[in-house]
Amino acid sequence: MALDASSSNFPDSSGISFTAFYTGEVWRREGLSVPFLASKQGRLLYLAGMPVEWAGKALLGTNNVIMLLQRHHIIDHVLEKAVREEGFTQIVEIACGLSPRGTVISRRFADIDLHYIEADLPGMAGRKRHLLEKAGELSSRHRVIDIDILAQDVAESLEAVFARELDPTRKTLVITEGLVNYFDYSTITGFWARLAKTLAAFPEGIYLTDLYPNFGWHPVVKVANTFKSALAFATRSSVTLHFGNEAAIVAGFGDAGFDSTCVHLPESYYGVLDIPVMRTPSLVRVIENRTASA
Ligand SMILES: C[S@@+](CC[C@H](N)C(=O)[O-])C[C@H]1O[C@@H](n2cnc3c(N)ncnc32)[C@H](O)[C@@H]1O
Numbered sequence: 001m002a003l004d005a006s007s008s009n010f011p012d013s014s015g016i017s018f019t020a021f022y023t024g025e026v027w028r029r030e031g032l033s034v035p036f037l038a039s040k041q042g043r044l045l046y047l048a049g050m051p052v053e054w055a056g057k058a059l060l061g062t063n064n065v066i067m068l069l070q071r072h073h074i075i076d077h078v079l080e081k082a083v084r085e086e087g088f089t090q091i092v093e094i095a096c097g098l099s100p101r102g103t104v105i106s107r108r109f110a111d112i113d114l115h116y117i118e119a120d121l122p123g124m125a126g127r128k129r130h131l132l133e134k135a136g137e138l139s140s141r142h143r144v145i146d147i148d149i150l151a152q153d154v155a156e157s158l159e160a161v162f163a164r165e166l167d168p169t170r171k172t173l174v175i176t177e178g179l180v181n182y183f184d185y186s187t188i189t190g191f192w193a194r195l196a197k198t199l200a201a202f203p204e205g206i207y208l209t210d211l212y213p214n215f216g217w218h219p220v221v222k223v224a225n226t227f228k229s230a231l232a233f234a235t236r237s238s239v240t241l242h243f244g245n246e247a248a249i250v251a252g253f254g255d256a257g258f259d260s261t262c263v264h265l266p267e268s269y270y271g272v273l274d275i276p277v278m279r280t281p282s283l284v285r286v287i288e289n290r291t292a293s294a
Contacts, residue, residue, distance in 0.1 A: 077269070079101075093174075181211065
């Protein structure tokens with residue numbers, strides 16, 4: 001990642017942003033999105049990736065799209081449960097890209113006082129804000145704001161954004177999807193530690209993220225480790241698979257300052273949620289971290 005030459009001494013990770021077009025197209029093709037989030041860039045990237053997706057399915061019994069769908073549905077499920085059963089009413093989706101979740105969830109919970117804040121780097125956030133505004137989806141309860149998880153001591157930093165934009169009296173749930181594996185461990189744990197501290201100021205906090213771990217026994221890990229250099233090159237980032245086993249995941253988030261951590265396996269949701277089933281063990285995990293008010 002290059003250092004941002006403009007003014008600051010934190011890295012510039014905007015090279016990752018184009019991947020949001022691809023995932024946005026996956027959500028659209030799978031009937032999860034809304035028409036106004038479709039993009040030409042997404043269609044082209046999806047077509048370009050199709051041979052790899054076919055090969056993965058044929059040779060490994062899985063592919064990227066299957067795991068994207070698994071993580072997306074599990075995150076939705078845990079999120080909806082927290083809203084319905086525990087009264088979480090403030091959702092912040094960091095690195096929202098062109099995900100339809102903000103629109104879908106805001107519409108689904110239109111009858112309760114839910115605040116949904118989508119956030120991304122200024123370029124992607126600006127695009128999303130414009131698309132939502134044109135579609136008449138923005139309101140005081142559904143907003144899009146600029147954030148940079150790597151930034152500190154500026155208006156787009158996590159701490160400044162949360163202090164300025166959020167209601168400190170609400171139970172708050174933060175999501176990152178498709179973000180954490182673009183960063184090396186020390187960078188992403190730095191963000192997790194700051195997030196755990198920031199979330200602890202709310203009455204209750206949940207941080208939900210997907211994660212692709214570095215399980216040596218897993219057949220997909222070898223392939224992923226081969227392709228990660230190409231992805232790192234294309235996105236100018238430090239693509240990394242984190243954690244060697246489930247216990248290390250729990251310990252890692254505990255070290256970052258979360259009070260409890262639950263690792264959700266896609267297999268636990270086969271037959272429960274409408275997610276694709278793989279014949280080999282899934283590699284993606286959804287991590288649910290909690291903070292209680294200090
Ligand atoms: C793979 S896309 C995922 C988009 C969306 N969450 C989804 O699943 O469709 C990665 C997203 O991370 C955002 N991103 C990259 N670096 C970031 C940073 N430092 N702070 C916040 N968001 C960032 C990109 O702009 C992009 O929208």
